[in-house]
Amino acid sequence: MRHPLIAGNWKMHGLRAHAQRLAAEVASGVPAPQAVEVAICPPFVHLADAAASLAGSAVALGAQNVAPEAEGAHTGEVSAAMLADVGCRFVIVGHSERRQHYGDDDALVARRFRQAREAGLVPILCVGETLAEREADATATVVARQVDAVFAAVGANGFGDAVIAYEPVWAIGTGRTATPEQAQTVHAALRDRLAGHLGEAAAGVRLLYGGSMKPDNAAALLSMPDVDGGLIGGASLKAEDFLAICRAAAER
Numbered sequence: 001m002r003h004p005l006i007a008g009n010w011k012m013h014g015l016r017a018h019a020q021r022l023a024a025e026v027a028s029g030v031p032a033p034q035a036v037e038v039a040i041c042p043p044f045v046h047l048a049d050a051a052a053s054l055a056g057s058a059v060a061l062g063a064q065n066v067a068p069e070a071e072g073a074h075t076g077e078v079s080a081a082m083l084a085d086v087g088c089r090f091v092i093v094g095h096s097e098r099r100q101h102y103g104d105d106d107a108l109v110a111r112r113f114r115q116a117r118e119a120g121l122v123p124i125l126c127v128g129e130t131l132a133e134r135e136a137d138a139t140a141t142v143v144a145r146q147v148d149a150v151f152a153a154v155g156a157n158g159f160g161d162a163v164i165a166y167e168p169v170w171a172i173g174t175g176r177t178a179t180p181e182q183a184q185t186v187h188a189a190l191r192d193r194l195a196g197h198l199g200e201a202a203a204g205v206r207l208l209y210g211g212s213m214k215p216d217n218a219a220a221l222l223s224m225p226d227v228d229g230g231l232i233g234g235a236s237l238k239a240e241d242f243l244a245i246c247r248a249a250a251e252r
């Protein structure tokens, strides 16, 4: 049985006081860790404050991106070792906003993934199709290519306990959610693809859904057999909404 994971991606929202308060509210309201693993991914500058707010709680810390190099003259970048050192367990790699707007192609995403793994972080690898790709019936091809690129770089042994988040680009921040059946179809295809790389171990990989997951649709999405959790954007910015989704995962 896969342990459900709910991760909040705060994106570029909130100043320091908001980050401290939100992290503390999540920490104090989270369900029992046996039922669901919960993580928050604040902006880099708030990681240390969030770590302090989470101290002693079951909520894990994650970052939203990681440098593709280990260290050196890379102005503006943040290394995987720095993230681990500040208390991160997770890091998001290949989010569609980075793929679309910041030049993160499959090869660059794979380099970020490798750095995360080498520092002992758990990558949350984001994959997903645009609306045009879905309408061209290319969803399975696109997500397979995005997964294959990582395996080409790190091999089956390098995948470790990484998590995959399926995030249809057309559902992110739009209020338009994939139906539970649409999510399940892609998650099942992803698990098949993973089996080609990992064999039986593919059954243990957690597959998250992301894209306008909210308290009112979380339970239905999480009831699908291959939806093992969520990567939550907008609804992670209010503790009440985020915790409602965490409870839905805990009760699934």
Ligand SMILES: O=C[C@H](O)COP(=O)(O)O
Pocket: 009, 095, 167, 171, 172, 173, 174, 175, 210, 211, 212, 213, 231, 232, 233, 234, 235
């Ligand atoms: O990383 C989170 C996803 O981009 C989903 O964002 P959203 O819940 O605001 O649609």
